[in-house]
Amino acid sequence: MRGVLSMLLAVTAVLPCAAEVQVFEVLGGERVAVFAKDGAKAAVLVFIDTECPIANAYHPELRRLEKKFGPQGVRFFMVHADPETSVQKAAKHKEDFGITAPVVIDKGQKWVKKTGATVTPEAVVVTPDGGSVYRGRIDDRYADFGKKRPEAKTRDLELALTAVLAGRPVPSPRTKAVGCRIFVE
């Protein structure tokens, strides 16, 4: 019952400061505005960490998702959940793991707090009205710590994006992400 309720809340929750949701300061200091003029249909915030092995192992999959959904109007942002991640460290990490999406260092953990993300990697899908329509795992490859499926059976983030683009409700708007717990300062 509580699960259903929290799911409903997640679906309908509109993030505070909807206007602010649209601006991301990416690595290098540039400010990227989403939804404003580029006609984006959704933004995906993926919370990452340079040291989390589970988050790191997902970069190839995230690259693939970005390649598939980018041209359809979905903007991906890789958000370092640790606010003390240095620009140099984030830049080297971007290079090492071949990250193609813009990278954000979450100063003051603004995005962590707004979205309620708790682990890395965790994905949050935001729509132009500022609503968060999905929060959770990228897929179910990790059943638990040390319990890894040979291949993912349910690709939750992909299903969520497909639904959003088709104008349908997201099938499971809230899933549990397995990964490294974000330390909230």
Added chain:
Amino acid sequence: MNQRFLGIGVLAATVVAGAAPAEVTFNEHIAPVIHGKCSSCHRPGQSGPFSLITYKEVKKKSGTIEEVLLDRYMPPWKPVNDNVHFANDRRLSEGEIEAFSAWVEAGCPEGDAAKKPEPPEYPSDWYLGEPDLVVRMQGEFTVPAEGRDIYRSFVFPVNLPEEKWVKAVELRPRAKAAMHHALFFIDSERQARKIDGRDGRAGISGMGFLRREEREGGIGGGRGLGGHVPGAVPALLPGDLAMHLPAGADVVMQTHFHPSGKEEVEHAELAFYFADKPPSKPLIPVQVPPAFGRLAGIDIPAGQADYTVRDHVVLPADVEAISIGGHAHYICKEMTMTATLPGGKEMVLLEIDDWDLDWQDRYTFAEPLKLPKGTRIETVLVYDNSAGNPENPHDPPQRIKWGRESSDEMGSVTLTVVAAKRGQSEMIERGIRRQTGARALGAVVAGIRDREKQLSFDYHDQDDDGKLSWAEVPEAHRKGIFRNFDTDSNRVIEGPEAAALGKWLEGVRKRGRR
């Protein structure tokens, strides 16, 4: 050092007394535990994915640490039996875990700066000091950024002109994030180097080349050279014990990689520490079931969650057990070895209730365990081939039989012993071989029966509906069977198709008997 043990002692005493310490702080309570049980692996240059030494490092990871401690995922330690003491036990006590939770709950206080512990010191280079010999693996292997786990074996040409006795080996991998673990085998006939690189890349694919090792019962036992497992620190064998490395032999490293998200290149170094003389008694591997279960008839129906394999041997003389470890693949879930002494007293030697292929360690007894002649050593292995097992390599589940690939199964527990009395080693080896030899003959007979059984339609029709579905036919025969008998290509052999297949199998069976 003293300070560290004092710290743990004070903490444990307070927790045992039932009262949480007034305030759990990093400097006083948490650092000694983390430095003692985590930092040997979680430090720069080692296999832990992040360093856990300073206050800030531990604070940032505190939520994750608490979660993996409560889950007992970390520190990696699979045995759950407490009746025997293992050396280098990495587990945290309940009290230590409770104190960690209390520290997180209190907001991770650092504590009195005057009580700040010295960071642990590690030899900067090799853990065991300057090695007697360092060899490098033949060829470089590129681990891709993503994909399924990779099992691959690599050859270290050692080229020693004379035999040596090995006290320890220590590995220095280059692909640190991707290398999960490695096991070392002696290849005295230098067979592996002949097939190294056959598929165009350095090394040998899969787990399949070690036939001789299977015969002789190797993994980490008397004939292997142990393994490299994250979290386990290399250690010299106790007393005058040492492992034999014949002149001219190669070492083969069976390696398990987890792609880490970025491409890495493996070109590992292996260090040897030699004894200056042969041991007074050789190490004897007592592997139950023998040959990693090859003769144990492992044949696990699709969907079965508790398939059990049992086997035993009886010790032909008094021995002292030195170490114990198991081996199995993905769907094994439980593994137990129990000694029943001649008087009937039972002693659990190893119990693993959540087997994980990723953490196959060997566990050395803190003191050698005396086991008298006539002791029955029994292994029980339980496999979960259901869809509910996330590590099942097949989706949907398929029948799994004994085999060398990671999607096949095998399983055994190896107890490494020495003879209690000098001069009895050969007799013990012979006595154990005789028992396993009799088992082998039985298995050959069972194999013939099994082949006959497999030539029957009803045997494969697991749900007794008179039809054979795609999943019911073993993968190896699927293509042939469906091409020849599934005339309407609906992936079900039914009606007249089933009759035709049944008739054909009957013919093969009759020809086989003649």
